[in-house]
Amino acid sequence: MNKKEMKHFEKLLREEEQRIRDAMGRHEKETLYQPPSDSNPIDLTSYAEAGTDNNEREVALRLAGDEAERLREVAEALERIKDGTYGECLGCKEPIPKKRLEAFPAAKYCVACKSKLERDGYL
Numbered sequence: 358m359n360k361k362e363m364k365h366f367e368k369l370l371r372e373e374e375q376r377i378r379d380a381m382g383r384h385e386k387e388t389l390y391q392p393p394s395d396s397n398p399i400d401l402t403s404y405a406e407a408g409t410d411n412n413e414r415e416v417a418l419r420l421a422g423d424e425a426e427r428l429r430e431v432a433e434a435l436e437r438i439k440d441g442t443y444g445e446c447l448g449c450k451e452p453i454p455k456k457r458l459e460a461f462p463a464a465k466y467c468v469a470c471k472s473k474l475e476r477d478g479y480l
Contacts (some may be wrong), residue, residue: 358444362455367438369462374431381424388417430463446470448480 358366437443444453448470457464466474474480 358452358455363438363443366443366458366462367435369459370431370434370438373462374428374435377424377428377431381421381428384417384420384424388413427463430465433465434463448474 434443437445444455444458445451446453446467447465449467451467453464453467457468464471470480
């Protein structure tokens with residue numbers, strides 16, 4: 358992979374990193390720090406509202422966990438750019454096709470190795 362291509366993929370990864378950070382910030386602001394619904398404790402609808410609040414927080418935490426994992430994958434890909442191994446499959450050491458990297462810039466494996474890993478659990 359030449360320097361121009363490497364810069365292109367670094368730009369894609371930086372954009373993805375910013376998109377993930379923005380999404381995490383929105384989830385944090387919209388859900389995690391919202392006060393619970395204020396209702397009369399005797400009112401039966403307050404139980405439903407509390408359940409909805411808890412469910413929304415659980416979903417937000419799950420999304421935040423998924424986004425944190427994606428952020429870690431992006432950071433690892435940026436490290437591979439720095440050390441010159443970006444675009445090389447961690448399984449077979451062959452180049453990852455550029456079309457795959459365009460679709461998923463943080464890819465660590467070629468399609469064949471990723472399929473084997475998902476199917477068998479190991480390479």
